[in-house]
Amino acid sequence: MHLYSKRRTVHRWIYFGGLVLLAIGLPSSVFLMSISQIILFLNWLAEAQFREKFRRFFDNRAALIFTSIYLVHVLALFYSSNWDYGVSTLRTRLPIFLLTLIVVSSEPLPKQSKKWLPLAFAGAITVVSLFSIRIYLSGDFNDYRELSPFVSHIRLSLMVVLSVFLMLYSAKRTFAHHKSMSLLCYGLAAWHTAYLLMLYSLSGLLVFAAVVAVLTATSILSLPRKWRLAFFSAGLVLFVFGIVFLLSLWGNVTKIRDKDITHLEQYSTLGTPYTHNPGASFRENGYLVYIYIAEEELREKWNRSSELDYDGYNRRGEPVKHVLFRYMASMGLRKDASGFAQLSERDIEAVEEGITNIRYTQWPWIVTRVHQTLWELHQYRIARNPSGHSFAMRLEFWQAALKAIEKKPFLGWGTGDIREASFYGLEKINSSLIFERWMKPHNQYLSFAILFGIPGMLWIIFAMVYPPLKNHCHRNSPCVAFFVILAISMLNEDTIDTQAGLSFFVFFYNYFVFLREDINYDE
Numbered sequence: 001m002h003l004y005s006k007r008r009t010v011h012r013w014i015y016f017g018g019l020v021l022l023a024i025g026l027p028s029s030v031f032l033m034s035i036s037q038i039i040l041f042l043n044w045l046a047e048a049q050f051r052e053k054f055r056r057f058f059d060n061r062a063a064l065i066f067t068s069i070y071l072v073h074v075l076a077l078f079y080s081s082n083w084d085y086g087v088s089t090l091r092t093r094l095p096i097f098l099l100t101l102i103v104v105s106s107e108p109l110p111k112q113s114k115k116w117l118p119l120a121f122a123g124a125i126t127v128v129s130l131f132s133i134r135i136y137l138s139g140d141f142n143d144y145r146e147l148s149p150f151v152s153h154i155r156l157s158l159m160v161v162l163s164v165f166l167m168l169y170s171a172k173r174t175f176a177h178h179k180s181m182s183l184l185c186y187g188l189a190a191w192h193t194a195y196l197l198m199l200y201s202l203s204g205l206l207v208f209a210a211v212v213a214v215l216t217a218t219s220i221l222s223l224p225r226k227w228r229l230a231f232f233s234a235g236l237v238l239f240v241f242g243i244v245f246l247l248s249l250w251g252n253v254t255k256i257r258d259k260d261i262t263h264l265e266q267y268s269t270l271g272t273p274y275t276h277n278p279g280a281s282f283r284e285n286g287y288l289v290y291i292y293i294a295e296e297e298l299r300e301k302w303n304r305s306s307e308l309d310y311d312g313y314n315r316r317g318e319p320v321k322h323v324l325f326r327y328m329a330s331m332g333l334r335k336d337a338s339g340f341a342q343l344s345e346r347d348i349e350a351v352e353e354g355i356t357n358i359r360y361t362q363w364p365w366i367v368t369r370v371h372q373t374l375w376e377l378h379q380y381r382i383a384r385n386p387s388g389h390s391f392a393m394r395l396e397f398w399q400a401a402l403k404a405i406e407k408k409p410f411l412g413w414g415t416g417d418i419r420e421a422s423f424y425g426l427e428k429i430n431s432s433l434i435f436e437r438w439m440k441p442h443n444q445y446l447s448f449a450i451l452f453g454i455p456g457m458l459w460i461i462f463a464m465v466y467p468p469l470k471n472h473c474h475r476n477s478p479c480v481a482f483f484v485i486l487a488i489s490m491l492n493e494d495t496i497d498t499q500a501g502l503s504f505f506v507f508f509y510n511y512f513v514f515l516r517e518d519i520n521y522d523e
Contacts, residue, residue, distance in 0.1 A: 053105035086416025157204025257286035316354035400425025
């Protein structure tokens with residue numbers, strides 16, 4: 001009996017250690033994500049007691065419904081034309097079933113053990129943030145996506161958002177009677193909020209704002225009527241302000257300053273012939289980009305002032321001259337020697353860094369990012385060419401996805417046919433994009449509808465939503481934050497199509513819905 005008890009204790013410690021390792025690996029290491037799940041599975045097998053484990057699993061209706069998501073994937077493989085990719089998809093999404101089986105069928109962890117998992121996760125993010133700061137301070141990066149050295153920039157920003165709310169909850173509830181731990185958690189929450197800003201992730205900030213809005217709204221509902229009205233009024237004012245702000249940026253994007261382009265001058269002041277292409281619709285701050293270009297003068301002046309070659313590429317890998325055209329147009333300058341003379345050293349450095357509009361050197365980065373997105377949208381409306389613009393490409397992918405869904409709305413294309421469906425959709429909308437293997441809908445809901453049909457997509461949404469509602473997870477603010485993060489991120493990303501995204505989703509789904517189901521949220 002003593003040997004059995006000791007063996008049971010060892011397995012429980014390995015189980016807990018595997019979960020800690022997985023929490024640490026989510027923001028920091030794909031290898032740790034994999035090895036931790038292998039450890040958890042091997043420990044589950046070695047522990048045996050399968051009759052008791054399967055009894056726990058099959059008695060848990062919420063777990064059965066959630067893992068049916070994987071069953072949908074398996075069934076849809078049989079009518080898929082691309083079995084190789086379908087089998088690969090089943091392999092990558094196996095944690096939906098396997099990790100849930102391990103968590104639900106294992107004996108519940110003590111509450112004292114579970115509280116360390118968020119700290120392990122937050123600690124790993126803190127370590128990752130130090131690597132990011134090192135990269136930032138070194139200046140050895142061309143894009144802010146490179147500040148996330150281990151996992152996708154967007155996935156990391158989503159993890160950071162969740163960590164903030166996990167740490168606030170831990171400080172206020174879990175470690176409320178431990179002052180030092182509570183202060184540590186508050187400190188981590190503050191640090192991770194600052195780190196989110198440093199990551200320059202618009203998706204992360206929008207999700208953060210959405211979580212704050214939802215949690216604030218749920219808190220307001222419990223306040224007296226006069227306070228609810230006050231908060232509602234304040235929210236309405238903020239909403240109106242946001243609309244006005246977006247309209248002002250949209251006005252800047254769509255403004256036309258050089259309306260009369262019928263009598264364009266043909267020579268610069270130095271006598272160099274101008275190149276004019278008024279048919280090119282690109283504008284910066286209302287000025288056409290591809291008119292009044294005297295390349296001979298501009299090439300000479302640029303090459304004298306910059307170490308980067310005029311006919312080469314800037315630090316972001318973009319053609320120098322085209323960024324220069326856009327930047328000078330944003331200042332209302334002609335692209336000739338006279339116009340170049342009006343550029344400062346700071347302007348030249350901005351072009352070298354890939355900045356296309358002088359306003360971007362003056363505005364806060366979030367305003368810049370929103371303006372860039374609106375600019376992409378406007379150019380897409382005019383030219384219908386999304387190439388090189390992430391938001392415009394998403395619009396193209398979404399239209400293509402709808403065409404693919406229209407073709408097979410009931411059963412879908414099958415687990416392995418996402419590429420075939422995307423190619424079909426792009427052809428149907430006469431897209432100018434050259435199809436590549438990575439092109440997918442970039443919307444998880446649309447991906448589900450393509451693969452499994454509209455009924456399959458609706459079932460998967462139900463399978464995700466029912467378990468947390470049944471287990472009353474809405475009483476736990478980090479759980480609410482997690483599901484808001486998940487729901488919104490799935491609108492503009494194939495959130496669970498990468499190992500980091502899927503592991504993040506499955507781990508915290510199990511943490512909130514199944515690992516924590518024995519906790520009294522009302523205590």
